[in-house]
Amino acid sequence: MKNKLMHLSNETMNVGFVKKVEALSGSSVRRCFQCGKCSAGCPMSTFMEHPPNRIVRLLQLGQGQRVLAGRSIWYCASCETCTTRCPNKVDLAAIMDALRKLSWDADGPSKESYVQLANRLFIENIRTYGRQYELRLGAIFNMKSGQFLKDLMLGPKLISKGKLKMFHSKNRNIGEIEGIFKRIEEMRKKGEAL
Amino acid sequence: MTPGKKKLSYSYYPGCSLHASGREYDISTRALFKALNVGLKEVPDWFCCGATPAHNVDELLSLSLCAKNLSLADQVEGDLAVACAACFSRLKTTQHHLKEDATKRKQVEYAIDGPASLNKPVKHILEILAREYGLAKLEESVKKPLMGLKVAAYYGCLLTRPPEVPELDDCEDPSIMEDILRALGAEPVKWSHRMECCGANFTLSRPGVVLKLSNAILESARLAGADCIMVACPLCHGNLDIRQKEIKEAFGAPDSTLFGSIFGSDLPIANTSEDRRDLPIFYITQLAALAMGVASQSLGFESVIIDPKPLLRDKQLL
């Protein structure tokens, strides 16, 4: 995908997708002049096939599908180094959030399912318990990702240190959380929110 | 509020980590505030702030969760004190975004079924210690100065970024942690990696990333001659403390492990320090409370992986 010839025309450039990213992130991709400062400071650059500046470049060319097909967006650590240092105030961290959301909504063809899975479980935890329940998060993650032995030695140690709780109590006002989730879903269904 | 005239008092949002993997941060925060005679009242029935995963894939959810928490906090008097850097960043970001974006604010208010509370000041405990309680008074209150303790103050990503949101300190060259350390009598070291990312929440999904990034941080602190690292974020603490032994195995000696040769060899890593000594990781509140004379037994030292007691004993701080 990365090296495929790129045909540019009004039809092949998905401007609608880019506009969505800009609306979600509140940041213009056109402002970027490709200085590369974001990629220079990104702690995760070496793990990505498209470094941050190239993500923006692909968006400038309306190539959202190329971005989502890669795993780069899932390797962003949200450290905001890029946003902080950008000379053009391109909020790349927010653009990454927007891209992840669009990929998430589309259940997109990402190669990087582990991070997606972890995020999904994290949010499920919130919906179910109101707060994080780290033991459950870790256990279910390992189960679902098929890495049964991952951090095998770490778990019991943390439990003994009191860092992982075996049991978890729900918030008394847990109903309100469900309400938030439902109303957000409702707004999206009605097209009132992105 | 003028310190000394009226008792300082805060509402308190601990966040999920401080009730679990970062419990010693919570314990020591409460102990420190008690020692300084500053009030701290936990917000009842708070929810998870959504942390990084929520805004990563669903900004509206993230904003709504934080707005909900802010309105819960409104029920408790006093500015909102936050210890966790991630929670702090999310709560501040939410206030900032909702103030600027009327559409998002409307959506969020619909989602939480109530008005978004944007005016409650959200304060990180570093701010409270250095500015509201005040460095001078902090220095006066010290009972057991942390003499001879060389500390690498680690800010991580979220305390100061993005610059327009947290307003805590200069986003590229902060000094608030070092200022506090000096007030406590400790010696902050100059080092290179105090604002580099530790790998954050990849600890669950991609631990390899964490090992690489955190290793660079630990190595930088060792090379600068630090005895220990001070943090203000439970996630940073988790990565640097819980995974420190793993990191040592992975990067201990050049090419000594499969991981090191596969993962480490092509990546730039700081010069390897000679001893690769263990570096205890302290929360800011643990060190501050220790200096205030709080008994070490009530600071949660038993919960951490890298035992800090030998170091503290060595420096005659126990």
Add this chain to the structure above:
Amino acid sequence: MSRIGVFVCHCGENISRTVDVERVAKAAGEIPGVAFSCDYKYMCSDPGQSLLKKAVAEHKLDGVLVAACSPRMHEKTFRKATESAGLNPYLCEMANIREHCSWVHEDREKATEKATDIVKLMVERVRKGKSLAPITVPVTKRALVIGGGIAGIQAALDIADAGHRVVLVERDPSIGGHMAQLSETFPTLDCSQCIMTPKMVDVANHPNITLYTYAEIEKVDGYIGNFQVTVKHKARSVDQSKCTGCGVCMTKCPKKKIPNEFDQGHGMRPAIYVPFPQAVPNTPVIDRENCTMFQSGKCGVCAKVCGPGAVDYEQQDSFTVEDVGAIVVATGFKLYTIDRKPDDSPIQGYGEFGYGTIPDVIDGLTFERLASASGPTGGKILRPSDGKEPKQVVFIQCVGSRAREKGISYCSKVCCMYTAKHTMLYHHKVHDGQAYVFFMDARTPGKGYDEFWRRAVEEEEAVYIRGMVSRMYQKGDKIVVMGSDIQVGVQVEIEADLVVLATAVQAQDGADLLAQKLGISYDKYNFYSEAHAKLKPVECATAGIYLAGACQGPKDIPDTVSQASAAAAKVMTLFAKDQLERDPVVAKVNEKYCVGCFACKKVCAYGAIEEKEIRDRQGNLVKKVAYVNPGVCGGCGTCQATCPSKSIELDGYTDEQIMAMIESL
């Protein structure tokens, strides 16, 4: 000189700290021919200068040496003092015992010895010095401006407004140059003709300006202040004094389908024409090569319809000689074309872009005409091949420029900005169209320039692609453009409706020939050379000739106008005095010994050396000798060191002086 005065300065303690000034003064007094010597705390102070003047009078001194700081510091001061004491200022010299002695040495003994040596050396120089009178040259206060584009117009107006007469010579039938062709101008997007045509009219109406259009420079004689320039007036076939500019001839001319040069060949004009409606002057010319009357002798329609009887088929080229004191060269540029060039040209052409055979591949100036409200399409962007509105337009920067192997290594400077402007103009006119720009760098150093470019990208939605185009070819009615985006690292292919090439800015055709007539130098691209890249950017090495605009190198309008006004200011400075006065350090020829080998002429960088004929009373040629024009000589002395018969000498640095100094070593 036999009565030399030596004045040794302490410079506070700057000299006296390391040099024993009293000893130096005493030693100086013992040099034969030194009639007076003394030392003083501050020679440059008022009392110091009075001391000098008094000593000159009292001791009847005929030469002065001040041993003090560097002559670069105070030579003027002491020469002035000497002059006011009644001596020729050039009889005063300075011995540098501060910068070259006291400040650079610590050993007092050795420094004193060195200072004494320096004084001895310089005493010899004073001894052999000569009184020199400043050289004066009369100045004709009338300027010639060559080229009637914005540079020439600006320079002519400035000089004329200062009250001096100006002759403006333009090669084409109208003034206006390239700027008149442009649609809108960066970075403000104001209409070019709106700001240009009033200036053109000002030129035509200015009482101090004589305007010659359809005229060329034939020959240049003379030197600064005194040029004689022969101007060739090409036969217009229309009597300018009779023509009223009614235009009937043009509407009646039966031959109407001649591609109009002003529209880059995309509009049509008749054989008798003015290049564009706002032309100045509004007098038509007959294009004899395309006129039926000239080609076959049968037609004569224009003469028949001309009321005032201005059409004159018999008109011949004529010549006038203009006396001027200064010349401003403002001949502008031409655009590179991608066509294949003759084999002897260093320019290669662009085969990969089709050597100019694809009709919808055009250059920047053509796009200007398409976008211009007065252009062949009335300001609609329509492509040349089929007149359709292009929906995908590809712009390519650096075509020809920065391509050493294509023959040009320099940056053309204006293309980045005008391409950004083109994308804006296109976006304003074709709302559903998309502009793409292939570029290597965006070079936007200028006030408001980078902001302008960013506006094209961020607001006008031009897609800029960093990378060059390898090839383009016709496919149906599309042009397939094969490029690359080096930021993404992929090949990019665009099926374009129109391709606009930002081709290189080059020197005008014949720029080298004009330079040879003027005696000014030019670089390998035929751009004219300034005397100093930093400090004399508008002067030519040849005195009295100044440069304005793109004839010196690629330039945009603001830079061109600035340089034109600067050149005008230089002319006004020259015209401020009736006589040109200059430092008399110039070479002189001893005609008695000169053998006329003219080795000196070959090495003179100023072209100051002429051949002079010496005739006897009967008018027979005795010999040819060199003659140095003192108005032009720069005073370097290279001729003197070159002269095999030692018959040319630089005043102030004669062999005698230098040898005497060496003798004293």
Add this chain to the structure above:
Amino acid sequence: MPDFEPKIVAFVCTWCTYAGADLAGTSRMQYPPNVRVLKFPCTGRIDPVFILRAFQKGADGVLVSGCHPGDCHYMAGNFHARRRFAAFRALLDFVGVDLNRLQFSWVSAAEGGKWVEVVTELTERVRTMGPMPEFKELEHEELWSTFAGAAGGKSAVLNSPELKEAYDSIG
């Protein structure tokens, strides 16, 4: 010869090297006091004869220095000088002068430090080489190198009647 103090003569152009030497002064740099500076408008003015004469009159080392190529105040004077001295050096080499005594360099008005370097290097080099007696021995022989006689200066230059006659007959 531990006490030998060489005599160095420097022929410099006024625009670059003379100004560079001034800069060395204003910067208070230090260098050996053996050098005597003769100022010319341009290196193009420097006649090789001057160098010969300087050696004859007691110079043990000669420095010629001007603007860097391309920076000539007079546009091309230093190019002519460069060519002239390239040929002249070969000639001196041919007659057996040790070329280490003759240095050509480019010192700009901004290169005070380089001036110090060049002067120091040449002085120290010539110091180790010792005095140069060969040319000085020629001092008493008559030379055509000046036209002082023509200008009515030192008559010593044209003191033989034959020479005077030959000289006058030229006019």
